Amino acid sequence: MGFEKLTDNGVHMEDLKLALKGHVREDYQFKPGDHMPAGDPFYNQSPTLNDGVHVLVSVIPAGSVSLLSDEVVKKMREVRLAASGMGIPQVTILTKVDEACPEVKKDINNVYKSKYLRKQENLDFMNTYKPHNYEATHLRILLHGPVGAGKSSFINSVDSVLQGRVTSQAQTDATFGSSFTSQYNTFIFRKDKKGIYSFVFNDIMGLELKDNTGVHVEDLKLALMGHVREGYQFNPIYQMQKGDPFYNPYPTLNDRVHVLVSVIPAGSVPLLTEEAVKKMREVRLAASEMRIPQMAIITKADEACPQAKQDINNVYKSKYLKEQIDKFSEMLGLPLNCIFAVKNYETEISTDEGTDALILCALRQMINYGEDFLNNRLTAQECFPLL
Numbered sequence: 226m227g228f229e230k231l232t233d234n235g236v237h238m239e240d241l242k243l244a245l246k247g248h249v250r251e252d253y254q255f256k257p258g259d260h261m262p263a264g265d266p267f268y269n270q271s272p273t274l275n276d277g278v279h280v281l282v283s284v285i286p287a288g289s290v291s292l293l294s295d296e297v298v299k300k301m302r303e304v305r306l307a308a309s310g311m312g313i314p315q316v317t318i319l320t321k322v323d324e325a326c327p328e329v330k331k332d333i334n335n336v337y338k339s340k341y342l343r344k345q346e347n348l349d350f351m352n353t354y355k356p357h358n359y360e361a362t363h364l365r366i367l368l369h370g371p372v373g374a375g376k377s378s379f380i381n382s383v384d385s386v387l388q389g390r391v392t393s394q395a396q397t398d399a400t401f402g403s404s405f406t407s408q409y410n411t412f413i414f415r416k417d418k419k420g421i422y423s424f425v426f427n428d429i430m431g432l433e434l435k436d437n438t439g440v441h442v443e444d445l446k447l448a449l450m451g452h453v454r455e456g457y458q459f460n461p462i463y464q465m466q467k468g469d470p471f472y473n474p475y476p477t478l479n480d481r482v483h484v485l486v487s488v489i490p491a492g493s494v495p496l497l498t499e500e501a502v503k504k505m506r507e508v509r510l511a512a513s514e515m516r517i518p519q520m521a522i523i524t525k526a527d528e529a530c531p532q533a534k535q536d537i538n539n540v541y542k543s544k545y546l547k548e549q550i551d552k553f554s555e556m557l558g559l560p561l562n563c564i565f566a567v568k569n570y571e572t573e574i575s576t577d578e579g580t581d582a583l584i585l586c587a588l589r590q591m592i593n594y595g596e597d598f599l600n601n602r603l604t605a606q607e608c609f610p611l612l
């Protein structure tokens with residue numbers, strides 16, 4: 226027994242930790258809301274390797290993932306963190322998949338095909354995700370790309386997938402095309418009640434396709450290092466100066482960028498000028514020097530490919546989109562498995578499984594890469610000189 230809807234009805238956190246270490250003897254009766262007292266006869270003072278836990282398995286009914294209360298999620302995270310601290314590997318099993326998904330009830334072989342179940346597993350991951358590095362309270366993902374590429378729409382789409390309804394916290398711009406100064410803002414994602422997810426987004430107009438305006442590469446580097454404060458107005462003409470009130474001379478790990486994501490519409494890939502590619506490579510190189518992992522999302526899959534417009538599930542089958550991904554990979558020198566085609570929510574009124582799946586897949590990879598970076602603390606310190 227681990228968690229109950231009301232936290233105090235589950236096993237006490239301290240008891241769970243004791244069990245992980247092998248201190249709890251066979252037949253001990255866990256008492257909800259109370260932990261094992263010191264000197265209890267069931268306390269095993271010197272556990273051997275055989276008594277400790279070697280794998281921690283979280284068991285959750287598939288249909289309950291989106292219903293978990295903030296308290297339960299908090300407790301699950303705490304257990305996972307404790308297990309990680311002890312080097313115990315963890316897996317999650319989603320049970321009652323037949324109950325949660327009619328396709329699976331009909332035929333159990335549909336488990337591997339069910340987008341719904343994959344989504345529940347991804348949502349569970351996002352819900353309980355917290356950086357293992359205790360210095361970081363969240364993971365920061367920076368989107369950069371031309372005006373109108375779909376950066377704000379992607380942020381909104383992530384929010385929509387998490388909330389299960391189409392939302393719009395980041396202002397999208399339907400009349401893009403003219404250059405404009407853009408403000409550096411952090412977007413957070415709220416959970417049902419008071420909690421927030423442990424990843425945040427920033428977006429930057431990284432380059433302009435037409436006239437190569439856009440945020441200066443040096444400013445982008447400052448943002449990567451965490452030197453740019455919230456609210457700073459990027460200006461394509463002026464670079465940020467060290468004396469600027471928005472210049473943060475002492476960024477913490479939380480201020481820094483942990484994953485860099487290039488955003489480009491599928492239909493714009495063939496139109497990228499040499500100049501634009503050069504700039505994107507320069508940014509990529511700067512990120513590489515800081516060992517910041519990099520990815521790309523190819524947006525507007527629907528606009529560029531009629532097959533995908535007809536049915537979003539055709540994204541994986543589209544020859545045209547595959548070609549754009551190959552081309553972009555070659556241009557930027559970015560491995561193919563770091564490039565994700567997506568379709569953002571824009572005019573829809575409700576979310577759908579196919580669109581959700583593409584967004585969640587890209588987001589999950591962003592978190593995985595960012596987490597790898599955060600875990601390499603030595604590297605993070607080495608490559609971010611506090612200047």
Ligand SMILES: Nc1nc2c(ncn2[C@@H]2O[C@H](COP(=O)(O)OP(=O)(O)O)[C@@H](O)[C@H]2O)c(=O)[nH]1
Pocket residue numbers: 370371372373374375376377378379396397398399400401524525526527528567568569570571572
């Ligand atoms: N068809 C389609 N339109 C999109 C997609 N993503 C963004 N858009 C539209 O493209 C325009 C610019 O998007 P926006 O998110 O403001 O771009 P940003 O400047 O990079 O933040 C808006 O009108 C969006 O509705 C997409 O995946 N498909």
Ligand SMILES: [Mg+2]
Pocket residue numbers: 376377378396397398428
């Ligand atoms: Mg925008």
